[in-house]
Amino acid sequence: MCFERVKAHLNLHAVLPNLEDLVRLDPEARQLTRDWQIAIQFVVRQGPKAHVVFKQGACTVGRGLHVPPSVVLFFASPAHLNRMFDGKSNPVPLWGFTKLPFLSRDFAKLTDRLTYFLKPSEALLEDPSYLALNTRLTLNTAAYAVPELLAHRRELRPIAAGLPDGVVQLQVLPDGPSAYVVSADGKTSAGRGEPAQRPMARMAMKDMATANAFLSGKLDSFTAIAAGDVSIRGQLPLLDAMSLVLDHVPKYLS
Secondary structure (H helix, E strand, C coil), X not given: CCHHHHHHHHHHHHHCCHHHHHHHHCHHHHHHHCCCCEEEEEEECCCCEEEEEEECCEEEEEECCCCCCCEEEEECCHHHHHHHHCCCCCCEEEECHHHHHHHHHHHHHHHHHHHHHHCCCCCHHHCHHHHHHHHHHHHHHHHHHHHHHHHHCHHHHHXXXXXXXXXXXXXXXXXXXXXXXXXXXXXXXXXXXXXXXCCCEEEXXXXXXXXXXXXXXXXXXXXXXXXXXXXXXXXXXXHHHHHHHHCCHHHHCC
16 A cells, blocks of 8 residues: 555544544643534545544544534545645535634644644653653554554555454553554454453553653664663563564654
């Protein structure tokens, strides 16, 4: 699959779901969306589909179509969608024209807020609260990127086919965020928080600062593991496979 199409899958299914945690944990985003009652549908020609629903102060992001949507945003190609995520293009509204002022004003403020937390500066990372949310969103993105890359990067499909059934957990110690990847019957999925079943493999980062440096590629994995900053336990082949896949994420999202 071409670069733009893979990136579109990552933007809709690994980046966009971070809106859920942003609305839940960021006071500014929570205040902005508290009265929203709207379902926004994203449709990419020859590409992925996703929807974002705001209801009763909560945000839910899902795959595929939402019936009925309040707004339908159409993208002529995966590249068109990716340009929007990069702030260089706008979607084509197919439904919900009365909501256009909301999209250009209020929803744009929320997506700008998401970009603010996903693209940090060194100065921003000095704020512990910013560091915590940036790390959580980065962890979420990494976990949700794994199934997309395994499904849509042809050279990674042998890894997907060879994965044993089980759960890999990524967690920040002592009580930081956690995410996981589930492999079952040759398919993978991801989730936030604690997995429902016992993990077969676990990667734990000793604190928020270590996790942030590790997930952003500033901390070499071999050095981190040797120093005890990152610990790995369980089925190491599973963790090795996850690491190989995660190495591809910066090629698309940076």
